[in-house]
Amino acid sequence: MRSSTGRTTKRASAKAKAPATVAHRPQRLAWLAEKPAHAAAYLEAALETGDPGDLMQALRDIADARGGIARLAAETGLNRETLYRTLSKRGNPQLSSLIAILRASGLKLAVEMMQ
Numbered sequence: 630m631r632s633s634t635g636r637t638t639k640r641a642s643a644k645a646k647a648p649a650t651v652a653h654r655p656q657r658l659a660w661l662a663e664k665p666a667h668a669a670a671y672l673e674a675a676l677e678t679g680d681p682g683d684l685m686q687a688l689r690d691i692a693d694a695r696g697g698i699a700r701l702a703a704e705t706g707l708n709r710e711t712l713y714r715t716l717s718k719r720g721n722p723q724l725s726s727l728i729a730i731l732r733a734s735g736l737k738l739a740v741e742m743m744q
Contacts (some may be wrong), residue, residue, distance in 0.1 A: 654690075661694035665735045668694070672736060686731035690717035691734050704733035 661668050668691045675687035692701045698716070702709040707726060715722045715730075721729070731737055 644649055657690060658694040662689055669736055681721070685716050685720040685722075686718055688730055688734070691736075692716060694729070694732060701730065705729040706742060 630651060649695055661671060672684070672687050672691065675683040692698055692712075695701070700710050702712055703706075705712075705726075707715075707729060711726075712730075715726060728738065
């Protein structure tokens with residue numbers, strides 16, 4: 630394509646103008662670290678989806694916001710590698726591990742009637 634100066638210029642493609650995805654994770658982790666109530670609301674929203682993978686991912690985000698898996702391992706006494714597996718989308722923790730993770734995150738499990 631020729632410009633008014635006679636030089637050839639390249640057209641910018643649509644892909645070059647906007648990124649394909651936007652990274653929201655840093656902002657989400659900062660929000661989760663800001664107040665314990667944010668972590669509780671985030672976890673509650675994950676539970677409402679009914680997908681256990683969403684719950685595990687939410688717990689992983691909360692752990693990362695509070696200092697990471699190494700810190701969580703130290704606080705819970707659970708193995709770091711086990712925590713990585715547990716807090717993945719396919720994680721399936723034992724109840725005792727789940728309670729330990731929640732307690733270390735400043736959260737607790739509660740049961741209420743469905744409406």
